[in-house]
Amino acid sequence: MTDTTWVKVLMDWSAQLERELPWREKSPRDPYRVWISEIMLQQTRTEAVKPYFNTWMEKFPTVHALAEASEAEVLHAWQGLGYYSRARNIHAAAREMDSHYGGRVPDELKVVESLPGIGSYTAGAILSIAYGKRTSAVDGNVLRIYARLYGIEEDILKAKGRRQVMNCVEQTLPEDAGSFNEALMDLGQEVCIPRFPRCSECPIASWCRAHREGKEKELPVRTKKKRQETLYLAAALILRHGAFLMHKRPEKGMLASMWEFPMVLAHTPEEAERELGRRWNCRLEGPVWKHRHVFSHRIWNMNAYVAAPAVQEPMGKDYAFFTPEEYRNIPLAGPHARLAAWAEKLVLE
Ligand code: SF4
Structure with a gap:
């Protein structure tokens, strides 16, 4: 039986952090804002995303406003964030939402995942955070945290390693998956960071196997990237x-x-x-x-x-x-x- 005591400890820690993030300001949370922030945060640091996010919301405050914009306007608002296919996909998805889903981000996992540029991580984040559904949101941060926490030595970029992480996530996912997913994001961005994890500041260090065994810098195992x-x-x-x-x-x-x-x-x-x-x-x-x-x-x-x-x-x-x-x-x-x-x-x- 998996010990899940750390889940509550992590969520309490995250709740008292009170990070000032523009996409977390409104309550209840707006699925459109969650979606845009999650796409922007892929490959980009939180601090760098903030001004882009604020300008974006001024220019395109709703799915409908985004769907009505020209591609040049969308690309211009994205300029500087890189990976421009993300902006094109956001635009295409907004147009689909506008024409088929009443200008709303849909609330069904399968439907959200079928939209351009929205993978299982982003869909899980939107559904759990904005719609209160019990869905996981597993990205590189979560793979890293779980590999360390449970001492998973399989390569997390391969199917076997990923499956092991997914099993652990399923066993630990609480009812309030939205707050839990955000707590994992906070931990992955602030403490359990890639190269030099800050274990002395970690709220769940006592449950962490990698830390206990001195392997926090060895895990996760991942295939070496090709040279640029x-x-x-x-x-x-x-x-x-x-x-x-x-x-x-x-x-x-x-x-x-x-x-x-x-x-x-x-x-x-x-x-x-x-x-x-x-x-x-x-x-x-x-x-x-x-x-x-x-x-x-x-x-x-x-x-x-x-x-x-x-x-x-x-x-x-x-x-x-x-x-x-x-x-x-x-x-x-x-x-x-x-x-x-x-x-x-x-x-x-
Ligand atoms: S103890 Fe260290 S390695 Fe383990 S989860 Fe915390 S920061 Fe990550």
């Missing part, structure tokens, strides 16, 4: 009458439909520079700006060059000139937003 691919990017700053030439990325693939400075990617910086000069048939000055951007699977080492090619019009619908004032309002592809912010001074000079 490093690429070199050369971007052209082509300025004409106070506006920069920009290119819209294809509708599918990485950073889809977002705007960027004309660029090439290559395996060496020399190759990238050469190819950029060749493509625009002009001499490049610089690099005038450098940046290293780390995505989940690749790294871009970026160099930007001032270029003055003889641009022929029309250039096709994927190219357009934007002044800094204009490009502040279009979705810019990840690191190109940084370059855009820097490049504004070239217009003022």
Whole structure:
């Protein structure tokens, strides 16, 4: 029989934390706010999410308002959070909710899970926190906590390890699953963190097997990630009458439909520079700006060059000139937003 005394201890600890999180402000909890916050919090730190969440709610206060927005508005509001497919999925799911579910987040697990971008973790979080249902919400934090707490030595990224964790979760899930899931989130974000867990501050340390056996840094076991691919990017700053030439990325693939400075990617910086000069048939000055951007699977080492090619019009619908004032309002592809912010001074000079 599993000892579940720690469950109440953990929930009491979480209740007295009183974390100031904008998505936890309203009571009863709004499923729309829970959903958006959970998607934003995937891969992004809580503190970084807060301003995005507040701006998002001002712009799109309801599912209906979000469904009515254009893709460009949604991507622009998401700009800086990365993983733009999440924003596209949110938008698509909002449109489905608006047309089929009366502009509400549905309250049935199977239905919620079938919506774009909502996996079992997010669905479990929404149903337990906003609708009071007894559902679990298992993400990387929860896998890590349970692997340590119960000393699970199987790889948590493989089916067997995950199954062991799921069994423990099922046996320990209380009626008030929403508060419990949030308490696990708090513990995973504040105390039982990935590399150096703060066991001396942990409210459930006396129940933790990994801590007892000195294995808290060894667990959880997880398969090593593949190494990230490093690429070199050369971007052209082509300025004409106070506006920069920009290119819209294809509708599918990485950073889809977002705007960027004309660029090439290559395996060496020399190759990238050469190819950029060749493509625009002009001499490049610089690099005038450098940046290293780390995505989940690749790294871009970026160099930007001032270029003055003889641009022929029309250039096709994927190219357009934007002044800094204009490009502040279009979705810019990840690191190109940084370059855009820097490049504004070239217009003022
Ligand atoms: S005692 Fe340490 S390893 Fe165990 S749950 Fe608490 S923080 Fe995590």
